[in-house]
Amino acid sequence: MNHQGPAALLPQVVAGHAGEHGERVFVQEVGGGAQTYAETHDRATRWAMAFRSLGVKAGDRVSRFTPTCVESVNIWIGLGWLRATDVPVNTEFRGSILAATLENAQAELLVCHVRWIPAVLDVADRLSRLKTIITVGGPFEPPPAATLTFVDGQALVDGVDEIEPLDGPRPHDLAMVVYTSGTVGVAKAAMLTWQMYANGADHVSPPDDLLTKDDALYLPYPLFHIAGTFWTHGIARAGARVVLRETFSTSSFWREIREYGCTVTHFLGATANFVYRQEPAPDDADNPLRIASMVPLLKNLEDFERRFGLRAYSVYGMTELGVVSRTELSPRDPAACGRPFPEFELRIVDALDREVPVGQVGELVVRPTVPWTTFTGYFGAPEATVRAWRNLWFHTGDGFRRDADGEYYFVDRVRDSxxxxxxxxxxxxxxxxxxxxxxxxxxxxxxxxxxxxxxxxxxxxxxxxxxxxxxxxxxxxxxxxxxxxxxxxxxxxxxxxxxxxxxxxxxxxxxxxxxxxxxxxxxxxxxxxxxxxxxxxxxxx
The missing domain is CATH 3.30.300.30 (ANL, C-terminal domain)
Known part of the structure; x- marks a missing residue:
């Protein structure tokens, strides 16, 4: 199986590694257990059979309300084997925003961690499509008057006797429906293909093929966000190891990097600044971390790299497009977003979509040069999809400039977010x-x-x-x-x-x-x- 080719999709990638070096650890949790490639493949295919026993088939959507953990990875891959679609929910959602998200997904089945079942029950009377909740994370006793059907996920998966042949997803199949952060209104549901994930996995990884099977990624980000899921896919393609943490913690960061031997990480938002602002210590550079992606780049990146003994780079992307561009290691301009990947064509335009001269600021618009490498639209919102692709270009809402060498630089957000x-x-x-x-x-x-x-x-x-x-x-x-x-x-x-x-x-x-x-x-x-x-x-x- 060529699981490293241009259409190397996560379920098939994991299956390939399971057959070749199944004893290698793929995912583990901070403070929890670890799971090899062979164990991940076995668990994911058992989840596939469990879902099939409940009637899930190709094209169906299954909502998921689970934390960043090994089982979330298994569930995602298991749905992929059935060519069904994972619809993860932001784990901070409660009340009306949770109800709107679950209702928009139009899924009859929800996989939910036991700690968040009360939040779902609070809005159950507003959910017209949801029928069944698969519980994970421990035992749960359904309330006597529950109108939903509850299924114990552990017992369901453990009860799988036989794993039938599974073809797995095609590049154009939907891997996830990911809810954007609603930068221009109510959050929209972006439909992301497996090909988009394969591309994103390659593009988010370090330049110059620096990611190897011996690396370990420290990933303290949610698996309902492309920062978590693209990186998980990227680590699998390299045959490496990913260390999952539910939330980012500055106070635990370096201790856990050392404890788990992590060589790569991703700094999202202000997390790099949190780490940098800690009191300097004599052993700051005495750590296994060698590479970090950073979005956005710190203004004092050179000092950050020297202090902690690593090299950093940045990428530009968004939920609808994946990762569009990437810098080289150690860029010196904090606004740098690098050069675009060949799967994308970029322009910087004015308010009438006319391209602006080199060096002038305008809105970045993007379109793919390869099929299935961007989102296929907003689920249930065709008008919003058409608006986003005005004049056949996706409008990012971000202000950019480009220099004479073809490097792109982020300036500011155009849209109201x-x-x-x-x-x-x-x-x-x-x-x-x-x-x-x-x-x-x-x-x-x-x-x-x-x-x-x-x-x-x-x-x-x-x-x-x-x-x-x-x-x-x-x-x-x-x-x-x-x-x-x-x-x-x-x-x-x-x-x-x-x-x-x-x-x-x-x-x-x-x-x-x-x-x-x-x-x-x-x-x-x-x-x-x-x-x-x-x-x-x-x-x-």
């Missing part, structure tokens, strides 16, 4: 939560500068006549509404009125231009217990 510590946050969704707070008349969510890099979430609010907005009361309300923690505003500014256009639209550019967080209500100062790591399971610092 906020990026906080690796999460793209929809201002529309933030505003929808805030507007549920009874005293609020109007709200605008905007990015505010962060001392950690990227953005902090800021909301500007206007109170209803005769009422007042108490920022502390607003935050208490948002927590009670189960707003995902990464969306919680840090800064609140109460205004007498919003700046508006003649047609009544709020002028967010005016709010951004006049932002001075020193005069804003600051959650980190006023509610440090909520802001500190550990509250509502944030990435620890």
């Amino acid at each position: 906020i990026r906080r510590r690796g999460e793209n946050i929809s201002s529309t969704e933030v505003e929808a939560y805030v507007l549920r707070y009874e005293p609020v008349l109007e709200c605008a969510a905007i990015p505010a500068p962060s001392e950690w890099s990227e953005d902090e979430v800021k909301v500007c609010v206007v109170a209803k006549p005769g009422q007042a907005v108490d920022p502390r009361g607003l935050l208490d309300f948002l927590v009670g509404e189960q707003m995902p923690r990464f969306m919680l505003p840090r800064f609140v500014e109460v205004l007498a009125e919003m700046p508006k256009t003649p047609t009544g639209k709020i002028q967010k550019h005016t709010l951004r231009a006049n932002t001075d967080t020193r005069r804003d209500w600051d959650r980190d100062v006023e509610m440090p217990t909520l802001s500190r790591p550990g509250a509502r399971r944030p990435p620890s610092r």
Whole structure:
């Protein structure tokens, strides 16, 4: 089996390694067990048979509400063997956003970790399609009045007696439906093919074929995000090992890198800054890490590399496109995104989609040169798909410039979104939560500068006549509404009125231009217990 060819898809890749060197460890968990390639192949195909026994077939969607763990990898690969589609759910979702996501997936079957079943039951009356929950992560006793059918996942998989022949996915089959962060409105469901994952696995990996079977990746990111899933696929293609951690922890980072012998990692969002801002230690460079990808690059990358004895590079990509470009090792411009891969054609255009001259800033638009290497559209949203591909180019919403040598550089976001510590946050969704707070008349969510890099979430609010907005009361309300923690505003500014256009639209550019967080209500100062790591399971610092 040529499991390293151009269509080397994850289920077949793992099967190939299982046959050739099955004793090699593929996935392991920090503080948990490890699983070889042979064990992964066996477990994944047993999951495939278990799903088939419940009626899952090619083209079906199965929702998954599970943490970053070995079993999540098995479930994904198992669905792939059936040519069915994994639809993972952000594990911080609760309440209305969870209900909307599960309902949008139109899946009758959900694999759910026992710790999050109560959250699903809280919104069960809003789920018209869901019928069955497969439980994982331990025993669970269904409530007496449950309207859903519960199946013990461990018993289901252990009860598989025979593994029937399985062909596995084709390049054009859907590997996942991944919910974007809703940077221009409500989160959309991007349909990603297995070919896109194969490409992404190659493109996210270090340049110059530096990833080998002897490497180990430290991966503290979710498996509902392409940062986690592309890298897992990339490690499999190299026949290497991936070390999974549910959340990023600065205090544990170097200890675990050393303990698990990790040679490669990915710094997403502000995580590199968290590590860099720790007090220097004499043994900083005494670690096995040799390569790191970093999105975005630190401004003081050269000092970071020297201090920790490694080399770094960056990539540019997004859920809908995969990884479009990659830098060489040790780029010196923090805005660098490198050169595009041959599977993509890039342009930088003005507001009318006309290409701008070299060196001028415009919006980056992209289109593939090879079939099935980008998303196939937004599930259930054909109009949004058409809008995204205006004039036959995908519009990224990101401001870029290109130099005379063909190198691309990120400048700023064109679209109205906020990026906080690796999460793209929809201002529309933030505003929808805030507007549920009874005293609020109007709200605008905007990015505010962060001392950690990227953005902090800021909301500007206007109170209803005769009422007042108490920022502390607003935050208490948002927590009670189960707003995902990464969306919680840090800064609140109460205004007498919003700046508006003649047609009544709020002028967010005016709010951004006049932002001075020193005069804003600051959650980190006023509610440090909520802001500190550990509250509502944030990435620890």
